[in-house]
Amino acid sequence: MAAADELAFHEFEEATNLLAETPDAATTSRTDQLTPQGHVAVAVGLGAEDEVEENDKTSLLQEEKQQPGFWTFDYYQSFFDVDTSQVLDRIKGSLLPRPGHNFVRHHLRNRPDLYGPFWICATLAFVLAITGNLTLVLAQRKDPSIHYSPQFHKVTVAGITIYCYAWLVPLALWGFLRWRKGVRERMGPYTFLETVCVYGYSLFVFIPTVVLWLIPVPWLQWLFGALALALSASGLVFTLWPVVREDTRLVAAVLLSAVVLLHALLAVGCKFYFFQPLPLEHIAPPPQAISLSPNTLLASTSPRTMVT
Numbered sequence: 281m282a283a284a285d286e287l288a289f290h291e292f293e294e295a296t297n298l299l300a301e302t303p304d305a306a307t308t309s310r311t312d313q314l315t316p317q318g319h320v321a322v323a324v325g326l327g328a329e330d331e332v333e334e335n336d337k338t339s340l341l342q343e344e345k346q347q348p349g350f351w352t353f354d355y356y357q358s359f360f361d362v363d364t365s366q367v368l369d370r371i372k373g374s375l376l377p378r379p380g381h382n383f384v385r386h387h388l389r390n391r392p393d394l395y396g397p398f399w400i401c402a403t404l405a406f407v408l409a410i411t412g413n414l415t416l417v418l419a420q421r422k423d424p425s426i427h428y429s430p431q432f433h434k435v436t437v438a439g440i441t442i443y444c445y446a447w448l449v450p451l452a453l454w455g456f457l458r459w460r461k462g463v464r465e466r467m468g469p470y471t472f473l474e475t476v477c478v479y480g481y482s483l484f485v486f487i488p489t490v491v492l493w494l495i496p497v498p499w500l501q502w503l504f505g506a507l508a509l510a511l512s513a514s515g516l517v518f519t520l521w522p523v524v525r526e527d528t529r530l531v532a533a534v535l536l537s538a539v540v541l542l543h544a545l546l547a548v549g550c551k552f553y554f555f556q557p558l559p560l561e562h563i564a565p566p567p568q569a570i571s572l573s574p575n576t577l578l579a580s581t582s583p584r585t586m587v588t
Contacts, residue, residue, distance in 0.1 A: 359394040359473065367396045374481040377515035382522055383481070384474050392473040397480020401446050404483055405438040407490050412438075412554035414494060422496075434554060445546055446483065450475040453520075453539070460527055469523055478519050482512045486547065493555055501555070509547045513540045 373387040412434050420428045450472065457469035470478070489508035493501045516539050524532040 359392065362391075362393040362395050366393070370396055370477075370481050371484050374484055374515050375511065377511065377518050379518060381518060383478055383515060383519040384470055388474060388477060392471070392477040394473070394476070394480075397446060397477055397483075400480050400484050400487070401442045402439075404487050404490070405442045406435065407487055408438040408442075408550060408554050409435040411490050411494055415555055418494070418496065438550075438554070441546075441550070442483070445542075446479050447476060449542055450479045453535075456535070457523060460531065478516065482515050482543075485512050486550075490550075490554075493551070501551070505547055505551055509544055513543045516540075516543065 370383075370387045370393075373381075373383050377383070409431075413431055416426070416428045416431075420426045454469065454472045454475045461469055485508045489504050492504045495501065517536055520536065520539065521532075524535050527535075
């Protein structure tokens with residue numbers, strides 16, 4: 281008995297020292313859990329880790345509650361939080377559309393961004409204005425009679441046109457799909473930012489196409505434009521089809537036809553406005569021959585008579 285009491289005293293002393301070293305540790309003692317020798321098992325809990333875990337949960341709940349409002353800069357900053365690989369992947373997806381491949385589900389993954397659409401629209405507007413001016417410069421080198429003056433207003437026209445199209449058309453489409461969702465409960469439309477993102481990336485294919493329009497071959501220009509329009513419009517149709525197929529066939533056909541028609545009007549309108557034939561005021565008039573009357577010609581050729 282003396283040996284057993286001495287052993288229990290040493291174990292109790294070790295437990296006391298352990299608790300003194302870790303004062304934050306939690307100790308539990310259960311009478312029904314005994315060691316084979318009949319000694320009380322002292323369990324040292326990880327109280328510090330539990331406290332850290334509770335603090336993490338509390339901070340996460342506070343972050344969820346303190347979401348920034350849409351009028352603040354922090355709210356929109358999240359839509360520009362993308363890296364280069366994500367933007368390149370989404371551009372690649374817009375250039376290579378295929379049936380059954382949804383751009384929103386496979387590339388956006390519930391994380392739409394405004395960084396790509398913003399800079400794509402800005403680049404397209406500047407490229408349109410620059411190439412439109414370069415067309416006149418190349419025409420002047422080919423024909424010196426053409427008078428060229430910089431047309432800076434094309435930058436403003438291109439910017440307003442592209443940005444209005446990339447925002448107003450998705451807004452109208454999103455509103456229509458939201459309205460149809462109330463009529464057809466099975467329809468699940470995309471969010472407004474997802475719709476803007478799809479339209480923004482669909483315009484990227486027109487940037488190299490506009491540069492190729494500098495080639496002064498009309499049929500080649502129209503060929504490049506038709507290919508770009510087919511790629512861009514097909515990407516929109518393949519993305520919108522999973523949403524509109526739940527509606528009636530008539531509504532789905534009219535909606536997709538309107539999407540393609542508006543896309544075609546944008547492409548054709550830019551082609552005619554920025555790459556239109558030279559207006560008359562930019563062409564110098566040809567030199568006109570001075571017409572003289574027969575009496576004037578006879579008077580100038582007849583010899584002068586001397587009066588004496």
